[in-house]
Amino acid sequence: MKVFVNGELREVKISTLAELITELDLPVARIAIELNREVVRRSDWDSTMLKDEDRIEIVHFVGGGKN
């Protein structure tokens, strides 16, 4: 299956959002995820199934005051 993660097309061998985070080896604290422009709550990561061409945005926080 191929999905877009933060704009990059990636071949993945997983089926849920939670598995994607594990595969990407991301720190899970204080990140948030959007699937096809809708936020997926943390409690739903396990049950959220991915499909081909899904668009996933994974964000965290960075230093910034203005723009």
Place this chain on the structure above:
Amino acid sequence: MIIAGRQFSSRLIIGTGKYRSYEQMRSAHEASGAEMVTVAVRRVPLDRSSESFLDYLSPSLQILPNTAGCYTAEDAVRTARLAREALQTDLLKLEVIGDQTTLFPDNEQTLEAARILVKEGFVVLPYFNDDLIMAKKLLDAGCAAIMPLAAPIGSGLGVQNPANLRIMREQLPDATMIVDAGVGTASDAAIAMELGADGVLMNTAIAESEDPAKMATAMKLAIEAGRLAYEAGRMPKRLYASASSPLSGVIK
């Protein structure tokens, strides 16, 4: 300073960008006495492990996520929702930029985003041009405060239109008004406060100074001084002198 019923004893809100190191940022935060700091939302890098930036913020600080970098209401709303999900806070500094060179806000998009976000329960603190009519519209939309700019973001020019701030203060006496962007040095912050601002939000003036911790202290004191002067009520300006000593009894 009260924001949506929450009391803050410091009237200074500061940013977290442009510091030379996290340690330097932390010492500036401590020196400033600020209780709230603003952070930006960005994509997680997938090709390298990233340090958790938030670990460098004191746990006692209220984190104010912002929508910096957004150019449309839609992107700002999406960013706000992500921030709330990650941080479990309703507070949001709404910023919708209209132009890359000036970083001036797009007031129309800002208002549109504010209306959506207020309905979704966000405590919206919008950055906007220093314009009374826009301020009224933002407050009517349910924003918790108004955050007019003093000058372009990162310019350090100081308050460019003091009359507009004063008019907003006089016409909207009950609104929480936080001057956001454009402060360059301590006197700029003091002027904003003397004009009646409830607080000042700044980043570059501290982060790009040669000694950020020292500048943070200067800003803290300037904001306190400016507020006291505003509360004390300044003397009227006159064109001609007015002697301080009695005119009678001078030796001849």
